[in-house]
Structures are given as C-alpha cells and as structure tokens.
Amino acid sequence: MGKATGFIEYQREVPQERPVEDRIKDWQEFKTKFCSEEAAKIQGARCMECGIPFCHSGLEIGGMVSGCPVNNLIPEWNDLIYKGKWKEAVRRLLKTNNFPEFTGRVCPAPCEGSCTLGLNEPAVTIKQNEYQIIEKAFAEGWIKPQPPESRSGKAVAVVGSGPAGLAAADQLNKLGHWVKVYERQDRIGGLLTYGIPNMKLDKEEVVKRRLDIMEKEGVEFKTGIEVGKDLSLKELQEDNDAVVLAAGATKARDLKVPGRDAEGVHFAVKFLKENTKKILDAENPAYISAENKDVIVIGGGDTGTDCVATSIRQGCNSVTQFEIMPQPPKERQLNNPWPEWPKIEKLDYGQAEAKKLYGSDPREYLIMTKEIIKDESGHVKALRTVKINWDKDENDNFIPVEREGTEKIWPADLVLIAMGFLGPEDSFISANALDQDQRSNVKAAYGDFRTNLEGVFAAGDMRRGQSLVVNAIDEGRKAAKSVDQYLAE
Missing domain, CATH: 1.10.1060.10 (Alpha-helical ferredoxin)
Incomplete structure (x- = not known):
C-alpha cells in the first residue's frame, strides 16, 4: 500500500x-x-x-x-x-x-x-x-494488436456484437480459435453502437478504435446478416465447432393504453438508434426528431435519461420524464446497507442538462400514463396521467393504486417509451427450439452457459435479461472459457 x-x-x-x-x-x-x-x-x-x-x-x-x-x-x-x-x-x-x-x-x-x-x-x-x-x-501507444501465436483450428460463430458477444469473441480469439461475429445491423457494436448515445460513448474515437484492434488480431466481423433469416442457426452449427448466442434482450416493454397507435409515439431504442445513425451517416438524415417539440419520456432508467439528453441536443421545446416509482431518498437508508448498491437519488447528465436549461429536474415520480390523446390527424397531442401510491395486495405484493383527483393532461408532440426490455425476441428462440427460463430468456446455467442445443452457448442479456454492460462483458468472458473447455473435450 x-x-x-x-x-x-x-x-x-x-x-x-x-x-x-x-x-x-x-x-x-x-x-x-x-x-x-x-x-x-x-x-x-x-x-x-x-x-x-x-x-x-x-x-x-x-x-x-x-x-x-x-x-x-x-x-x-x-x-x-x-x-x-x-x-x-x-x-x-x-x-x-x-x-x-x-x-x-x-x-x-x-x-x-x-x-x-x-x-x-x-x-x-x-x-x-x-x-x-x-x-x-x-x-502512449501501449494498446496494440496482439494476434495469437498459434491457431487451434477450431471455428466459433458469435451471434450478436454487443458487449457480451465482443467479449466472448475477444477471449476466444486470444485462445487461438477462429472467430466470426455476426451482426444484423450495418455496424458492429450492438448496444455500444446504437443503444448508448455518442455523448456518452463516442463511436468513431472509442468503439471503432477497439474494433479495429480486434480485426487486426484476427476476429472477423460480418454485418447486415440476421441469423435466423439470412442465415440459419443450423447452418452456423454445421460450419462451426461451437456457436455463442449473444444477441441481447431486444424485446421492448410496451405501454398498453388507449391511443398507443398514435403517430409520434416511439420506443426509445428506435429513437436513439436513428439519432446515432444520423450522426454517423450524415447523408441519410431520416430520423425521429425532437426539434421544436414538447417531449415526454416514459421511463426513469438510463435509457430514459439518454432520451432526455438526446432530445435537448435535437432542440426540443421541453422535456419531461415520467417515473412510476417513488423518488429515491437523498441518503442511504437503513434497509439498504453497505455493501448493497446505494438506492439514492442522483442527478444524471440528462437531468442536469434539463435542470440547467429549464430550471427544474425533468422527472415526475409516482405517475402513470392512462391514455395517449390524438389530434384529428392521429398524431399524439397529449398524455392523460394519474398519480399513484404503491400498496400491498392480499398476497403481500406491491401494486399501483391511483390517487383520486390527481388526473392531469400533459401536452406532447413526441412520446418516447423507455420502460425496459422483456427479454430476447421470441421468434428466433421458438424457431430453433431453444429452451427458455421463467423470464423467457434462453436457458443456460451461469458458469456453464450451454443451451439445450449441442455446441450452442448463450451469454449476456439474451441469457440473463436486460442488465449492465459490465455484466455482459463478464458473461462473454466466462462463456468463452466454457466454449474453450467444450472444444477440448
């Protein structure tokens, strides 16, 4: 020390x-x-x-x-x-x-x-x-490509190029296996490229910098290929010694209220993706714009914050963020002791920007959307909300209870749904007869990562559900170790 x-x-x-x-x-x-x-x-x-x-x-x-x-x-x-x-x-x-x-x-x-x-x-x-x-x-130039000194002759396909897929690919390549990464988008990076805004993670200076190193080390990237449509999982199994599924948990949680079909209501992930694509492809300006609009973001997590910050940079008139949960306390509570994650209020970058511009924190707590109101042309013009309390039912489960007399109409030209994700997309799983856990994720035990299909492994959000980038890296690394052991059997 x-x-x-x-x-x-x-x-x-x-x-x-x-x-x-x-x-x-x-x-x-x-x-x-x-x-x-x-x-x-x-x-x-x-x-x-x-x-x-x-x-x-x-x-x-x-x-x-x-x-x-x-x-x-x-x-x-x-x-x-x-x-x-x-x-x-x-x-x-x-x-x-x-x-x-x-x-x-x-x-x-x-x-x-x-x-x-x-x-x-x-x-x-x-x-x-x-x-x-x-x-x-x-x-200082210390980070340089370091290809493996020898190759095992084994080939591994990785489906998905988010943090889990990239970590698995990087580890497997370092172990001497030939690795191909398949990504259905036009760029490698998954969540890192199209889920996290550029002001948090620069795509050219940071993400591409790492991808270039991986390519020089021998990892092969294939973009614009959706496994399950353009290429079957069975074909991947036949052409490779193992397959790692790391396609994420991309099934967004929807808002099931009257008026949901109104124009101007979008999932947050689409809004963020199209904005990043506009930054990277200036000649392709088609995207969802918040310019001169009153924006409401439904969801209080990191994705919601990213939507707030993106809307501000696009030039919105106002931005409000709805959070169905209570406002966190300022300090750690007795029922949240160290070393648990401290469940305390924080002013993240997006809220800090909104507060600086508009004079107040954009978040509204304990609020539930009841209806999306359309104008004559079918476009969103307002949201009807109600304040709630969280009470327990007869089974001791928390349920939202509406507070009488708290209904309110909020003008809105753009509504972004950032309520999280429910798991991986069902069509791919059912088409390939993959076992699922109780939360609809691909079933594979942590530490082993093997699915019910021979030679097929699952890692990251596709296996555990929506989580942190660091958790995805952990799963990708450990799945690679499990794959390496399988290839040596």
Missing part, C-alpha cells in the same frame, strides 16, 4: 464535465480526464487497500449487483496509479476487463457503491481511475 493515510489526507475529486451550455450544442463526449497525472495519483492514493475489498467482489446482494462483476483488481491498480506505474496498472486492468474504455465511460460503478471508504466518506473514484488508466495506455 503506497499511501497508508491517503484516504484521510485527500478528498474525492473528479474532473469537471464539459459545461452544459457547451456540450448540448454537439454530440461529443461530456466526460473529461484529469488535467494532470498528479491529480489522478492523489485519487489512487485514497484507496484504503482495506483487506476486505468488496469493490471487486462481484456479488449479488438484495437483487442487485454489488462490487465489480468482472472482478477488476481495483486495489492493485489504484496503488499502481499512486506509485506512477501506469504500464503495470494497464496490465492489471486488462487482466480482468477486455474493454475498460467502455466501462470507464458507461458503467454505473457498482464497485464504488461497495467501496469500504464509502461507509462514512465519499467512495474512491474507481470508475474515473479506470478511465484514466486505459486512456493513458491508448495515448
């Missing part, structure tokens, strides 16, 4: 994000690095190297992840940052995480929620430290 009293001497500090008034004018990343290595060293010194590092435990407590799912060696590289041993820090970081440049930008940092220092002080800046390490490594 380099600085035994670092956590006492230094306060938590993170770099200032780009000013709201500047960043809403473009699609560049709003996150920044420390302006000096010394500032990063000081934050590394705050790590207590406590002997009970829950930060890299990767446990599930209270139904939520606690600590790092990929078991990042956090105390080790924090110490190495403090000592100025950046190359060693990079090696320790890449030992457990294939893509720290992604998680260092978009991960909600469950590691920080379980940081021991966080018991009574602001947690160590683990996510920022990870970001600093990997970006320094790229800037």
Whole structure:
C-alpha cells in the first residue's frame, strides 16, 4: 500500500464535465480526464487497500449487483496509479476487463457503491481511475494488436456484437480459435453502437478504435446478416465447432393504453438508434426528431435519461420524464446497507442538462400514463396521467393504486417509451427450439452457459435479461472459457 493515510489526507475529486451550455450544442463526449497525472495519483492514493475489498467482489446482494462483476483488481491498480506505474496498472486492468474504455465511460460503478471508504466518506473514484488508466495506455501507444501465436483450428460463430458477444469473441480469439461475429445491423457494436448515445460513448474515437484492434488480431466481423433469416442457426452449427448466442434482450416493454397507435409515439431504442445513425451517416438524415417539440419520456432508467439528453441536443421545446416509482431518498437508508448498491437519488447528465436549461429536474415520480390523446390527424397531442401510491395486495405484493383527483393532461408532440426490455425476441428462440427460463430468456446455467442445443452457448442479456454492460462483458468472458473447455473435450 503506497499511501497508508491517503484516504484521510485527500478528498474525492473528479474532473469537471464539459459545461452544459457547451456540450448540448454537439454530440461529443461530456466526460473529461484529469488535467494532470498528479491529480489522478492523489485519487489512487485514497484507496484504503482495506483487506476486505468488496469493490471487486462481484456479488449479488438484495437483487442487485454489488462490487465489480468482472472482478477488476481495483486495489492493485489504484496503488499502481499512486506509485506512477501506469504500464503495470494497464496490465492489471486488462487482466480482468477486455474493454475498460467502455466501462470507464458507461458503467454505473457498482464497485464504488461497495467501496469500504464509502461507509462514512465519499467512495474512491474507481470508475474515473479506470478511465484514466486505459486512456493513458491508448495515448502512449501501449494498446496494440496482439494476434495469437498459434491457431487451434477450431471455428466459433458469435451471434450478436454487443458487449457480451465482443467479449466472448475477444477471449476466444486470444485462445487461438477462429472467430466470426455476426451482426444484423450495418455496424458492429450492438448496444455500444446504437443503444448508448455518442455523448456518452463516442463511436468513431472509442468503439471503432477497439474494433479495429480486434480485426487486426484476427476476429472477423460480418454485418447486415440476421441469423435466423439470412442465415440459419443450423447452418452456423454445421460450419462451426461451437456457436455463442449473444444477441441481447431486444424485446421492448410496451405501454398498453388507449391511443398507443398514435403517430409520434416511439420506443426509445428506435429513437436513439436513428439519432446515432444520423450522426454517423450524415447523408441519410431520416430520423425521429425532437426539434421544436414538447417531449415526454416514459421511463426513469438510463435509457430514459439518454432520451432526455438526446432530445435537448435535437432542440426540443421541453422535456419531461415520467417515473412510476417513488423518488429515491437523498441518503442511504437503513434497509439498504453497505455493501448493497446505494438506492439514492442522483442527478444524471440528462437531468442536469434539463435542470440547467429549464430550471427544474425533468422527472415526475409516482405517475402513470392512462391514455395517449390524438389530434384529428392521429398524431399524439397529449398524455392523460394519474398519480399513484404503491400498496400491498392480499398476497403481500406491491401494486399501483391511483390517487383520486390527481388526473392531469400533459401536452406532447413526441412520446418516447423507455420502460425496459422483456427479454430476447421470441421468434428466433421458438424457431430453433431453444429452451427458455421463467423470464423467457434462453436457458443456460451461469458458469456453464450451454443451451439445450449441442455446441450452442448463450451469454449476456439474451441469457440473463436486460442488465449492465459490465455484466455482459463478464458473461462473454466466462462463456468463452466454457466454449474453450467444450472444444477440448
């Protein structure tokens, strides 16, 4: 441990994000690095190297992840940052995480929620430290293609190029297997490319940078091919020694209310995808625009926040975000003890931008949409809502109960549904007779990842349901290990 009293001497500090008034004018990343290595060293010194590092435990407590799912060696590289041993820090970081440049930008940092220092002080800046390490490594030219020295002669097909599919492909390629990744979109990256906005994760500077390295290492990418339509799973099985299914959980949860068929009502994922495609393909401007519109986003998660921020950059007149759950408390409650993920209120980047522009947090809590109201042409013109309470029924389950006298009409020109996802698409699963679990995901045990089909494995959101990028990377890595063991049998 380099600085035994670092956590006492230094306060938590993170770099200032780009000013709201500047960043809403473009699609560049709003996150920044420390302006000096010394500032990063000081934050590394705050790590207590406590002997009970829950930060890299990767446990599930209270139904939520606690600590790092990929078991990042956090105390080790924090110490190495403090000592100025950046190359060693990079090696320790890449030992457990294939893509720290992604998680260092978009991960909600469950590691920080379980940081021991966080018991009574602001947690160590683990996510920022990870970001600093990997970006320094790229800037110094330390990250270079490293093709395997020999090949096994085995071929593996990976279906889906999101974080799980890419992690599986990267690991399998490093093990010497020939890997082809199939993606139905026109670009590789899945959620990383078309689900996360550019201001959080730059596609050209960050995503493509990693994909170029993987290609030079021998991974082959196939875009515009939908397995199940353009190419059957059976054909993949015949042409490969193993198949990894990592196509995500792309079945969006819909809003079943009168007027749902109104024009101007869209799933959030379509809105975000088309906006990113417009940024990347300027000559193809067809997309859903929020310009000069009153926007309502239904859903309070990260995707909803991304819709808020995207609408602002497109030039909306106003944006409101509906959340059916109660407003979280300002501080951790007794029934939410460390090292559980702290269920406290946070002002994410999109809400911070809306508050700066319009003077208030855009979120409305405990609100339920009852009807989408159309104009004469069939376009959405308003939403009818009601406030609710969460009460328990006779079976002790929480149910929403409408509060009398709280109905309200909200003008809206554009409605974006960001209510999460229900699992993978059913047609592919049923067509290939894949077993499903109780939540409709592809059935495959964690740690083994084998489906009921010989030589076919499942990982990521397709196996576990909608989750974090870091969970997907963990599943892709471990599925690759299971595939490698299968190929050696």
